[in-house]
Amino acid sequence: MSDLTTTYLGMKLKNPLVVSASPLTEKLDNIRRMEDAGASAIVMHSLFEEQINRESETLDDNLWQGTESFAESLTYFPDMTKYNLGPEGYLEHLRKAKAAVSIPVIASLNGVSTGGWIEYAKKMEQAGADALELNIFFIPTDAEMSGEEVERIYVELATNVRASVSIPVAVKFGLYFSSIAHLARKMDQAGVAGLVMFNRFYQPDFDLDNLEVVPHLILSSPYELLLRLHWVAILCGHVKADMAVTGGVHSALDVLKAMMAGARVAMMTSALLRNGIEHLTLVRADLESWMEEHEYESIRQMQGSMSQRSVAEPAAFVRANYMKMLSAHSHRSSRV
Helix, strand or coil, X not given: CCECCEEECCEEECCCEEECCCHHHHCHHHHHHHHHHCCCEEEEEEEEHHHXXXXXXXXXXXXXXXXXXXXXXXXXXXXXXXXXXXXXXXXXXXXXXXXXXXXXXXXXXXXXXXXXHHHHHHHHHHCCCCEEEEEECCCCCCCCCCHHHHHHHHHHHHHHHHHHCCCCEEEEEXXXXXXXXXXXXXXXXXXXXXXXXXXXXXXXXXXXXXXXXXXCCCCCXXXXXXXXXXXXXXXXXXXXXXXXXXXXXXXXXXXXXXXXXXXXXXXXXXXXXXXXXXXXXXXXXXXXXXXXXXXCCEHHHHCCCCCCCCCCCHHHHHHHHHHHHHHHHHHHHHCC
């Protein structure tokens, strides 16, 4: 039987299947089912910065300033007092989750400023979290803010939170950077233990009849995995931090691709929302079957085997693949 074990954030996991942050973890029964189905670790749903700071009149004033002038803008921001469990409820749920399962439980903070994050990062550690995932979601809208300033915000936040706790800290970030490799290196230098790639940018839609901004959630597809594989393969061997792929992981083949690119774990949520938590059991079984059929003794044996760590000039390698793809398309078109 193949060895499925891997390491992530200094923790030895029984396999690379990790459940990413989602509302599914708001129920203890779901968390137990995830462990039973084969998950090696679970990332809890996020505690949002807006929940931590909702007592602050400054935040409230900033969000609502001027909304009285345009009725449709009143629906731009959710009522965070009603979202999931609130700060204290989150900590209690975290304690119960840790008591309910034997696999690592990773807490999640979602926001963009230090604020109360350091305080709650400490509280999450005290509640029993095995690690902390910072889900940094910031879309700069100020035309005067440079890309360098945006990177600085990310790195400073990660640095400050990491310094406040003794448990490992991973950072989940989006792909909208001019130099993802530079940001990853900066995070690495800040002592971040893991890089989770990538945060999905959920884009709301407009309801023109009611003049409202409405949520528009589309579950991920395996196609989204390609960009994750691309960057993990580029960074493999060039950063110390463990890398996790999230977004587009739906099958055992997706997990295998993530491992060969250089990831330590593959995270999934959309596949579980679409197929049920027990889908993990199928993915794990297919993973074992493929490895045995192709004579892989362990997950560690394949990790990074298709990365660019052995390439002196990754940029040239990417350009070569880009031209190869266009050339192949050109040949196919000429035969039509």
